Amino acid sequence: MRRFLLLAWVLAALAAGLAAQLADAAWVAHWLWRAAALPVALHVAVGLVRALLGGRLGVDAVALAAILGAIALDEAAAAAVIGLMVAGGEALEAWAEGRATSALTDLMARAPRHAARIEGDAIAEIDVAAIRPQDLLLVRPGETIPADGTLEDDAATLDDSALTGEALPVSLRRGAALRSGGVNAGPAFRLRATHDAAASTYAAILRLTQEAAAARAPLARLADQWALGFVIATGAMAGGAWVATGDPLRALAVLVVATPCPLILAAPVALMAGIGRAARRGIVVKGGGALERLARIRTVLFDKTGTLTPGHPRLAAIDADPVLGRDGALRLAAALAQGSTHPVSAALVAAAGARGIDVQLPQDVTEVAGGGVTGMVEGRSLMLGAEAFLHEAGIDPQDGFGLVAQVAAAAGSVAWLAVDGRAVAAFVMADGMRQEAPRAVRRLRALDIRRIALVTGDRAAAAQSIGRALRLDAVFAGQSPADKIAVVRVEASTAPTAMVGDGVNDAPALAAADVGIAMGAHGTAAAAQAGDVVLLVDRVDRVPEAIAIARRSRRVALQAIAIGMGMSVIAMAFAAAGLLAPLAGALLQEAIDVFAILYALTALRPARDDQAGGALSPEAGLDERRREHAGLRDLAEHLRSAGEAIGTATRAPDLAAIAARLRGELLPHQREEERALYPEAAARLGGQDPMAPLVRMHAEIEALAERVAVLLRLGAAPEGWHAAAPELRRTLFALEALLRLHLSVEEEMLAGLDAPPR
Template sequence: MHRYLLLLCVLAGLLAGAALALQGEALAARIVWSVVALPVAAHVALGVARALLGGRLGVDIIALAAILVAVALDEAAAAALIALMVAGGEALEAWAEGRATRALHDLMARAPRTAARLGPDGLEEIPADAIRPGDMLLVRPGETVAADGELRDAVATLDESVLTGEPLPVQMALGAALRSGAMNAGGAFRMCAATGAEASTYAAILRLTRAAAQSRPPLARLADQWALGFVLLTALLAGGAWLLTGDAVRALAVLVVATPCPLILAAPIALVAGIGRAARRGVVVKGGGALERLARIRTVLFDKTGTLTPGRPQLAATEAIPALGRQEALRLAASLAQGSTHPVSAALVAVARARGLKLAAPTEVEERPGGGLLGLVEGQHLSLGSQGFMEALGVARTEQLGALASVSVAAGSVAWLAAGGATIAAFVMADGLRPEAPRAVRRLRALGIGRLVMVSGDRAVAAASIGAALRLDAVLAECTPAEKIAVVQREQALAPTAMVGDGVNDAPALAAADVGIAMGAQGTAAAAEAGDVVLVVDRLDRVAEAVAIARRSRRIAFGAIALGMGLSGLAMLAAAAGELPPLAGALLQEAIDVGAILFALTALRPGADERNPGAVPADAGLSERLAEHAGLKRLLERLREAGEAVDGSPAALPAIQALEKEMLSALLPHQREEERLLYPEAARQLGGQDPMAALVRMHTGIEALVGRISALLVIAGREGGWAQAAPELRRSLFALEALLALHLSAEEEALAEFSLQA
């Protein structure tokens, strides 16, 4: 505020002096102008002294010299204009910093200060720092969630824009994990606090934000070094003009236009604007130094689990003895798995419920840590667990499932289901890719990142499949934390290197890298503390976005310096040649300062490398179409089962006919709705020439295969027609399964940006 007051005082004095000069009171005018200029000179002198005590030469010494020389040469009007330039520059700096740091201040302003706690005596208002784990809190409409915790009501609607940068509210269901900092955009709900306010997600973000706001960017230090050289150049030009011409006014004119405001203001403003821009996108950058280093990155190392993958096992495939069938095998296994909280058990139960299977209540459940489960389901003794667990129980492997032993090596792990002393089913579990991971890798490539490497502590075979899917340059598996540090140091010797990770074992490597990028939304506190950049939204594609923001901010900072100092240099030459008097020079320098700072503020806007498609409107049917994918994935399994069942007898004909009806009533209408509403809107948002063409072409292929199966079923239904149609029917079923699986994967990736926004 004092900067604005100083500007108002100088402006008032300048106008008062001008009024006196117009009335013919020249002496009084010069006195007024000198009076308003000298306090500004004292203010600048104080800043120069502080800089000298801090071990650096204050670049404002040029402005100080210009004011004092102008007063000494009786150029009071020029002195007042220089004072206006200095005061205006400081006021403009305050305004620009306010614009650049608005996102950071918004984060701090949203910090919850109180909470409503439900206790034995009813509802009580408590300070946020009094929240303890286990407290039951009531979050009312418009209030901010004060601590991390678990939703205890059926539904809650939250605005997480301050955490994620996404504008649309999200729906949470009973038991969902809630993060502090989100705002209640719906009705009141209850939650159970998992942490105190100081240990919450939002408190950690605020600590990182304060550190970012207080950090002095290295580019600003570099600007100070350049400014020192600029001071010497100014002294040479001003002194040379005076000595060669004997005209002290020329020296004054050089000093007036030489004030390096673009150098000392524009660079830090551009970097702080970049930090604010990143904060809006859910990326907390710990200061301008981290932002500048991020802009120079040429190699990115990734951890695997929790970074490139969600870190949760997912059911990849199911095999069962023919007498049982895959669906029944999954139902039995999931029924038993209800008795365990192990991630594999949770994954089996989630898939079974998603498929609408009716689970039975298990009894006499016994869980053996590190092994598996034993229990009774519908009167049948079952065991579910790893291969080692089955061997310890003396369970024999059924010959039909023997091939799964080799699959477990490549896919990740296999959970075996046994009954009657023999295995009856196997469930291949794998930690799949994050849906946004392929796009994140492609965007990093497009930004010129030349080397992408996975550095994982996981098994080599499991890591290799992820690396191959993402087309990474190298995959280094089974690495200890010390080995990860060695990899970082080896890569750093070749190019500036960033490390992306989320776990405690990644923290040393994050700290060792030129830039450590922590997946802070779901990662550990150790990783967030060690990282220079923290992603507070659980999306890997924000890594590429952060790099794009950093590069653009650094480019704009140097552009602002070049623009401002280039124009100032030309003005200095004109002043030294006597073509620019002090008064006009002061006005010109003010315009140069404004232009350089406004150019630096363009870092607040997204650049071409950062632009993302907007969210598709709700009436495009995105959520409905993606929800239908679960049913289509079940259709994939039934297509494979039907293909496997095709043999010399027509026993499989009724099942294939039922599949045909489902494809005609569900699959093809699904595709038509996508092409009618969803694809046109997605294409409009994505831009380019027909970005959905490949998906539409797949639709055409799927329709052709469905039509071929329908035609073959007509032939197969005739007398003696089964033998004629069966070979081609088998091939068509397998071809449709393969094409549909590919299409669903490609479509989910193409629409991932929209689905994550929604």
């Protein structure tokens, strides 16, 4: 506020002096202009003394010398304009910093201060500091969630745009975990607090925001160093012009146009603009120093679980006794898994639900930590767990399942099911890649990141499969936290290195890297505190976006400095040659300052290559099509099962049902994608016909589905099955492979066109 008051005083006095000059009251005008300049000189002198007491020469020395010199040489108008330049520069800096940090300011302004706690039949208004775990809170429409918790009602709609940068609201169901800071965009709902307000997500974000706003960037300090040299050069040029010509006005003109506002203002404004832009995209950068280091990164190291993978296992494949069948085995395993809290158990229950399999409640369930679970289902004694768990009960799970064990060694872990003392099924579990991970790695390559590696504590087989799929340069598996630090230090010795992780065991490595990037949406507090950059959105593709923003901000800062100071140096040369009077120089320098700061603010805008993409409209139906993918993957599993069951003398039992699903489920899904989803996605992705490969796959899938129908008709004729069976078997396998490939490719292509998954 003081800066704007000073500017108002200078403008008023300058205008009054101009009016007096036009009224032929020159002596009044001169005193008014002096009155405009002297408070600014006093303000600058105080700042200069503070800088000297801090052990450095303030760059405002040039401005102070220019004002005092103009008054001494009876150039009152020039003194007033210099005062306007200084006061206006500071006010413009304050406005620019406010503009650049508006996203951070919005986060602070939205911090909830009160909450409604449900106490029996009454509602009490309490301070957020009084919230305790297990409190039942009421969140009204438009209110900000005050603390982390779980949803106690059937549904809620949240607007997380201020936290994640995504404009589309998200719908959540009962039991969903809600983060503080989101805004209720629907009807009121009840929330069961899991943390107090101080330990919740939004409070941590505010602390990170305050750190980001308070930190001073190395580029700003470097600008101060350049400014010090510039002060010396300015004094030499001004003194030289005076000595050479004997005209003190030339020295004054040099001082006037030499005020290094572009140097001392442009760098911090551009960097704060970058921090503000990052915040709007759900990326909290802890200050300009972190932003500068991020801009220089050339090596990126990723953790695996929770970073490149979601961290939640999913069912990848089933091998079962033919008598029981895959669906029968999953029905029993999912029923028993209901009595366990292990992530593998949750994955089995979810897989059964996705396939529409009804499961009974288990009885006499006993869970052994780190081993497995036992119980009774449908009157049978079941065991579900690791290989060692079954071995302890005298059951050899490898008997008849050697192939699955070999597959699991390369692709994931295995949960074994034993019924009445005999192993009958093996469930291959895998922690699949995040949909956006391949795109993130390719974007990093496009940003000239020269080395990308995986550093994980997981076993080599699981890590190598991720490394191969993403085409990483190196994979370091089986790494302890101390090993991760050693890898980071080795990589950082050759190039600036960033480490990306989310867990407690990643925190030391994040702290050891040049830049630690923490997945803060669902990651641990330790990782968020150790990281220099915190991703509030649970998407790994924010990593290359953060680097791109940092590089653009640093580039804009350097360009603003170079342009502003280059123009000032040219003006100094003209002033030293007597071609620029002090008053004209002051007006010119004011224009240079404004231009340099406004140019620095262009760091708020996205780069040209960042403007493609964006969320699709609801009419495109992306969410609906994605939900249908679970059913199509189940269809692919049945295609494989049917192909395996076909013999020249026997028919697969569910071929008619599969043909019906192809007609009623798969083909309508593809037609709807081509009608509504693909045209809008193509417009977002840009380029020449980006959806052509997916449309071509659709055509091939339709051709194979038609072939299945034809072969089934041929096989229904007398003696026709023997001739049709081999070709039908091959067609089912081909259709299954193409369908799985198509689903994976489509999900990756469209990964950046929706709101982040929550």
